Amino acid sequence: MYMSVSDNLAVIRDRVRSACVRAGREPSGVRLVGVTKTVPVERIREGVRAGIRILGENYVQEARAKIGTLAETDISWHLIGHLQSNKAKPAVELFDWIHTVDRVSLARALDRQAQKLEKKISVLIQVNVGDEESKSGVGPDGLFDLFGELSHMDGLHVRGLMALPPYFEDPERVRPYFRMLASLLQRIRDRSASPGDLTELSMGMSHDFEEAVEEGATLIRIGTALFGSRPAPVS
Ligand SMILES: *Cc1c(COP(=O)(O)O)cnc(C)c1O
Numbered sequence: 001m002y003m004s005v006s007d008n009l010a011v012i013r014d015r016v017r018s019a020c021v022r023a024g025r026e027p028s029g030v031r032l033v034g035v036t037k038t039v040p041v042e043r044i045r046e047g048v049r050a051g052i053r054i055l056g057e058n059y060v061q062e063a064r065a066k067i068g069t070l071a072e073t074d075i076s077w078h079l080i081g082h083l084q085s086n087k088a089k090p091a092v093e094l095f096d097w098i099h100t101v102d103r104v105s106l107a108r109a110l111d112r113q114a115q116k117l118e119k120k121i122s123v124l125i126q127v128n129v130g131d132e133e134s135k136s137g138v139g140p141d142g143l144f145d146l147f148g149e150l151s152h153m154d155g156l157h158v159r160g161l162m163a164l165p166p167y168f169e170d171p172e173r174v175r176p177y178f179r180m181l182a183s184l185l186q187r188i189r190d191r192s193a194s195p196g197d198l199t200e201l202s203m204g205m206s207h208d209f210e211e212a213v214e215e216g217a218t219l220i221r222i223g224t225a226l227f228g229s230r231p232a233p234v235s
Pocket residue numbers: 035037058080081164205206207221222223224225
């Protein structure tokens with residue numbers, strides 16, 4: 001059965017509201033990032049018409065074309081995929097937020113480009129909460145040093161943390177990783193001179209966003225549940 005993006009969005013917002021009630025949170029504290037990798041522009045436009053204002057892209061190249069096409073709309077673009085330092089320049093030009101800062105060298109490259117453009121870019125530190133080899137992200141032990149370095153960079157505005165936890169069929173099993181990220185955020189707030197800036201937890205995807213919201217997510221990254229399933233990657 002075909003579901004329009006606006007129908008999907010209504011369902012997601014309902015589920016977010018219920019999760020907020022369970023957790024005693026305000027739904028306005030949860031923002032939805034529509035994840036557009038492989039989604040055709042027409043379908044993205046449908047989402048924008050339905051009220052989505054933050055779009056998340058995994059790849060700089062793919063984003064460039066889409067951002068150009070959707071330039072007339074008031075969208076905040078977030079980079080949510082792994083970023084190589086040699087793509088720092090286009091990343092800073094194209095995106096408002098980068099969720100995947102996980103090493104000093106990348107942060108330095110972004111800072112340099114941001115200062116050149118006289119821009120302050122919002123960043124999240126990606127944490128490898130499951131300690132998985134296949135995934136990017138700083139280990140929980142390295143987080144505090146990395147945060148210390150980033151907080152001195154004038155081109156960057158560190159806003160919080162992001163995680164891509166291990167996949168489990170049962171989203172209850174992801175909950176401990178969401179909790180871990182929330183408690184790490186609390187710990188860097190405790191060390192920060194401006195804890196009020198550190199408010200964001202980017203966590204939760206189509207199959208586990210309710211658990212993420214219950215554990216404090218402020219940015220949920222939703223692709224499939226919003227736009228429908230993606231074509232299988234060609235390998
Ligand atoms: C693809 C992707 C998502 C969205 O995944 P869905 O399961 O389709 O909601 C979220 N975050 C990242 C980093 C992704 O790559």
